Amino acid sequence: MSMPVDERDISAQGVRAILAVTTALAAPFDLITMLAEVVKAAKQVLGADRGSVWLYDAATDELVLEVATGIQPVRVRAGTGLAGTCARSRAIINVPDCYADPRFDPSVDRSSGYRTRCMLTLPLIDHKDVLVGVMQVLNKRAGVFDQDDEVLATALAAQCAVALQRVRMTEAVLEGEKLRQELETARVVQMSTLPATMPAVGGYDVYGTFMPAALTGGDTFDLAMLGSSLLVVLADATGHGIAPALSVTQMHAMLRIAFRLGADLETAFLHVNNQLAATLAEDRFITAFIGVLDPAVHRIRFHSGGQGPILRFDAAKGVCDVYKPTSFPLGAMPLASMKPAVNVDLRPGDVVLLLSDGIYEYCNSQGEEFGVARVEQLVAANHRLPAAGLSRVLLHAIAEFAAGAPQEDDITIVIVKREGMAAASHAEFVRDFACLPAIFAFTADFFSREAVPAALLSAVDFALEELFTNMVKYSPSGSPTVAVDIAVIPGGVTVSITDRDVEPFDVTRAAAVDVNLPLEQRRPGGLGLHLVRHLVEDLDYAYAPDTRSSRITFRKTVGGPSAGGTGDGAGRQSVLD
Amino acid sequence: MFSIDLAAPGVAAVSGRLDASQAGAAQAFLDRVAGVVTLDCSRLDYISSAGLGVLLRTQKRLVAASGKLRLAGVNPHLLDILTYSGFDQIFEIEPAT
Numbered sequence: 001m002s003m004p005v006d007e008r009d010i011s012a013q014g015v016r017a018i019l020a021v022t023t024a025l026a027a028p029f030d031l032i033t034m035l036a037e038v039v040k041a042a043k044q045v046l047g048a049d050r051g052s053v054w055l056y057d058a059a060t061d062e063l064v065l066e067v068a069t070g071i072q073p074v075r076v077r078a079g080t081g082l083a084g085t086c087a088r089s090r091a092i093i094n095v096p097d098c099y100a101d102p103r104f105d106p107s108v109d110r111s112s113g114y115r116t117r118c119m120l121t122l123p124l125i126d127h128k129d130v131l132v133g134v135m136q137v138l139n140k141r142a143g144v145f146d147q148d149d150e151v152l153a154t155a156l157a158a159q160c161a162v163a164l165q166r167v168r169m170t171e172a173v174l175e176g177e178k179l180r181q182e183l184e185t186a187r188v189v190q191m192s193t194l195p196a197t198m199p200a201v202g203g204y205d206v207y208g209t210f211m212p213a214a215l216t217g218g219d220t221f222d223l224a225m226l227g228s229s230l231l232v233v234l235a236d237a238t239g240h241g242i243a244p245a246l247s248v249t250q251m252h253a254m255l256r257i258a259f260r261l262g263a264d265l266e267t268a269f270l271h272v273n274n275q276l277a278a279t280l281a282e283d284r285f286i287t288a289f290i291g292v293l294d295p296a297v298h299r300i301r302f303h304s305g306g307q308g309p310i311l312r313f314d315a316a317k318g319v320c321d322v323y324k325p326t327s328f329p330l331g332a333m334p335l336a337s338m339k340p341a342v343n344v345d346l347r348p349g350d351v352v353l354l355l356s357d358g359i360y361e362y363c364n365s366q367g368e369e370f371g372v373a374r375v376e377q378l379v380a381a382n383h384r385l386p387a388a389g390l391s392r393v394l395l396h397a398i399a400e401f402a403a404g405a406p407q408e409d410d411i412t413i414v415i416v417k418r419e420g421m422a423a424a425s426h427a428e429f430v431r432d433f434a435c436l437p438a439i440f441a442f443t444a445d446f447f448s449r450e451a452v453p454a455a456l457l458s459a460v461d462f463a464l465e466e467l468f469t470n471m472v473k474y475s476p477s478g479s480p481t482v483a484v485d486i487a488v489i490p491g492g493v494t495v496s497i498t499d500r501d502v503e504p505f506d507v508t509r510a511a512a513v514d515v516n517l518p519l520e521q522r523r524p525g526g527l528g529l530h531l532v533r534h535l536v537e538d539l540d541y542a543y544a545p546d547t548r549s550s551r552i553t554f555r556k557t558v559g560g561p562s563a564g565g566t567g568d569g570a571g572r573q574s575v576l577d
Numbered sequence: 578m579f580s581i582d583l584a585a586p587g588v589a590a591v592s593g594r595l596d597a598s599q600a601g602a603a604q605a606f607l608d609r610v611a612g613v614v615t616l617d618c619s620r621l622d623y624i625s626s627a628g629l630g631v632l633l634r635t636q637k638r639l640v641a642a643s644g645k646l647r648l649a650g651v652n653p654h655l656l657d658i659l660t661y662s663g664f665d666q667i668f669e670i671e672p673a674t
Contacts (some may be wrong), residue, residue: 047585394629436598456624458654465625515663517639523634528663534661 012484014152016408017045018159023161034167035066038135038160045156046120046149047414048137054083055133055164063087063134077368081105086121094155096144097510115373116142123151124161132168132332134159183242186211187235190220190245193252199225201295205417206230206389209411211358211395217410218244218286219356220252230295232356234414235288235330243284251276251286251330264294266338269330271301286330289354289414293346298418300352301341305330307354313379315349315420318451320376347397349420351383351390358409362398365405370398384488387415424487431472431482434442439464439484451486456556459535460486460495466505466528467497469551474503504543507552508533536560581606584617592620595628602609603628607635619650619673629662638666647671 021041026033026516039051054063054076063083065074072301087095096105099117103111109116121528124132135157198206208221219235223230235251237244252274276286289310291302304310306329306426312321313352326342331360344402345350346365355375362370380392384472391413398411427442430437440461447457464484479500486495495504513530534553543550579593581603589610595603616632620635636646649671651659659665 268635433598436596440594440596461623461657462625465596465627469625469627477594515661516666517663519667522628522633522637522663522667526632527629531626531658531661 006367007417011148011152012315014132014148014155016312018156019155019523023043025159028167030245031164031167031171032066032398032488034164038164041160042135042137042153042156046137046145046153048120048143048145049139049141049462051135051137053133053135053164055168056087056124056131056182058131074309079464082119082121083136086134086165087131088229090123090125091574092150094145094150095119120145120153122147122157123159123240124164126161131242132164134282135160147575151259157250163528185247186242186245190249193220193249194326195221195223199223199230201230201293203224203298203419204230204293204295205387205419206232206415207391207417208412208414209391209395210412211407213358213409213411217358218248219358219410219412220248220256221354221412222252223414223416224256224259225408226292228294228296230293230416231255231259231382232291232293232300232352232354232414232416233289234356234359235286235414236356236410236412238283238306238329239284242364243281247276247284248279248286250279251288254269255290265290265301265303265341268307270338273305273330274334278333285332287325287329287357289325291352293416298346298489300344300346300416302344303327303341304336306332309360311351311353311355311372311375311379312346313351314342314347315381315383318345318380320353320379322372322475339570346416346418348418349383350418351379352416353379354412354414355394356410356412357411359394359398359409361409362402362407362411363405366570367397370401373455374401383417384420384490390417421511424485426483426485428481428483429468431476431478431570433469433478434471436465436468439468443486444491446486448501452493453558456492456558460493460556461556462495463532463536463539463556464495466532470507470528471497471502471550472564474505475499476504489555489557491559492555494553494555495510496553498552501548502550503548506538506541506543508541579603583610584609587613588617588639590616590617590620592622594623595631596623596625597627600627604631604634607631607650608638610635611639611642612646614639614644615647615649617649617651618655621650621652622637624655624658625636629658633663638658639642645669650674 021044024037024041028037035053042048042051057064059079063078072463076084078084082093082095085103095101096118098403099106103555107428109328120137122135124135126132126139191363194210195208195380198208201208201261208223210219210221218239220235222233233255235248237248251272254272256269259328287306288305289302291300293300304325305324305327308323308325310323312323314321323342359370359375360372374397378394378397379390382390385393394413427447429439437562443457447454460550468482472545483498486493507529510526510529513526536556537560539554541552578648579599579602581589581591584590600606632646639645650673651670652673660668
């Protein structure tokens, strides 16, 4: 070759030929059509009799020739033969007499009966310098390929490379979309088996929720009545993609049928396990908690195949007991017999929590797992919430912990909570100072019964006394009794005191007291409300004109101001602000 | 239950809950003390503004006669209330040990 290819000009005729095929190359959206279009363009522009396009497979470092639909493609290692040499060198190869070139493989000719005379082999390199494939054009109709043909072929190859790469990327996107749609369908099936509504169980508050991860995961849960008992299930199939969603849906259905046919817990567990062991792929299994609650005797009996930890919040002790799985995951191997089920007795306020490992193993951006300890702390602090509320608190805490780190696995929460004694009380007190001991007995009893921290009691009593005595003193013509309501909230109590048939008087707007006056100028008046504002939180006044009632509400919580600690004079300063 | 008694010469001991329903009894007792008096609060569980009013009136009367009321054995809750009231500026206070 006398001159580098890219320094020679393309003839006007050549430019027209390339422009003519460029439009054709813009149209196809599938690879087979595009390959045919590229070959057609090459034949047309270069006046060749035949052509072929090899695609480069970077994963195997091979060139792949799509022969015809339904026939295995021909593969050649990069570096071997004319096409392979071209792929490696990324340089055009012009062979005027193929049978004189040792790199030429005549076996293709032998099998097809065609005789290859001359051949131009050129690399297809896209605009990002990525090798897309190799194009070969055979047997120029008049003579052999010359240097002008090489120039023309190089310009054409660039167009073809970009067009091919576009189609390959489009196909990859479409393939991903197809996979996504299949996964979506599997998810719909998986979700359709979940309980649509939570069953009503007397004396219990039960709740389950499922948050699928984007791509993988195979969680499920069930909360369903079996006669007067409640079936409680949480399961998690191993693996990625569609398979776990389908496996766990299958297990869910098997369990429902087993119980519908009257199987007891052991029989259902054993047979579902053995069926899964027979049908699941070797490397697949399902961790599952399967329990039955008898609400009449407040007992859950359960088996857990590899699903744990299982948490039971003990309301009396204020801590979580942790139960381990009772056996290996379902489907891992057949079971000949069962160990006895584990019994958990539930006392008022106790909560059983089943959480999938998508929660315990949720990682933040530092790679730290959410873990069991966080869950236990959250449950201890929020166990009084309804089951759905507790679930929301957990999910919220996970989201805060994650701080944007993606959800890698399904998240499932199942909560079975035995309702406690009334966590709220109401009482009426006659409008008389003599009722103060009765009010204090009422609060003390409530604090003791609901295990509210005792350190909060004095401040609650103080506020109630000040507000009550105010009502007694200043509204003597009000209703005969004053109502007091107290309820448990996270970390403490909320209290309200209601006076009816009275004129409005907003205690929260009472004038500030100067507590720095010398002794002779000090007056006791106003001190009570001043202190109330410092000892409790969120003091609020509301007046209802229709009942002419004043309601004062406040909260007292651990962590609020002056929870029984020592004063440091800060409050004194703030009065004068 | 609330009670207030002379424990020793110059020392009165108060116990239980000094609320609005007991303020009258407390005031009646303290109206009879004179000179420098220590009020032992170590068994006083609770005080309200009515109780503070009793202490304030007593202090004014004693100080006017060159005496005073000292508060001893004051628990953290009482100390909070006394401090928020500015009473730590007008009473000698000895916290509970």
